[in-house]
Amino acid sequence: MEQAINIEQIFGILRKHRRVITLSTVICTLLAIVLTFFVITPQYSASTELLVNRKQNTDANAQWNQVQTDVQMINTYKDLITKPIIMDTVESKINKENSKKLDNDEIASMISITNNQNSQVFSINAKADNAYTAADIANMTATTFQKKAPKIMSGTDNVSIISKAKPDLTPVSPRRKLNVLIGIVLGLLIGLAIAFIRELMDKTVKDESFLTEELGLTSLGVINNIAPKDLIKKAIMRTSTLSRRG
Structure with a gap:
């Protein structure tokens, strides 16, 4: 039997399980912050x-072809930069100035083109x-590649550095505000999920209308629950009354 839930019941569930929802949100937010x-x-x-x-030819068609060739060569350069022939030199120079030693594979994984x-x-x-360290790796890689490219590419000297890397003291990750917001939203969603799952798993009879309207049974009366x-x-009180009568 399908059981429909209206807006009033939803708010009732939220009020009933507000502690679980709040606790889940707080825990996930604190975890995200930590x-x-x-x-x-x-x-x-x-x-x-x-x-x-490279040096441009005076002929217009030749200039166009040279530009297109240079653009195509960038794809080759992108593959070449992170190869050992470049990274070995970068590794040796970086490790001279860095107390934390890095191998060429680690340095290559830090680089993107x-x-x-x-x-x-x-x-x-x-x-x-x-x-x-990030600025040193970027600059050292660029300088090493600029020097080695003509030898690797058979005398093709067409690479020049137009801007050097500078240290940026603002971290790019983690994104603190976003992570905290994700923690809040995730905690809220988990709390809501727990609340509705607990409500759906609860098979106890809540009121008389469930028996009469949903199950079609006849109500014979209501027995109130009396606390011990x-x-x-x-x-x-009854003992006291009997004693006075006796």
């Missing part, structure tokens, strides 16, 4: 930009748990 501010290590980002542009479509500019982005203290009180 994880965000005390457990998750902040990450900092820095980026440097490089331009791929981005570029806009049909643009001759691409960015080397580095993310680390220290703002200065009331029974004791009535027994004492």
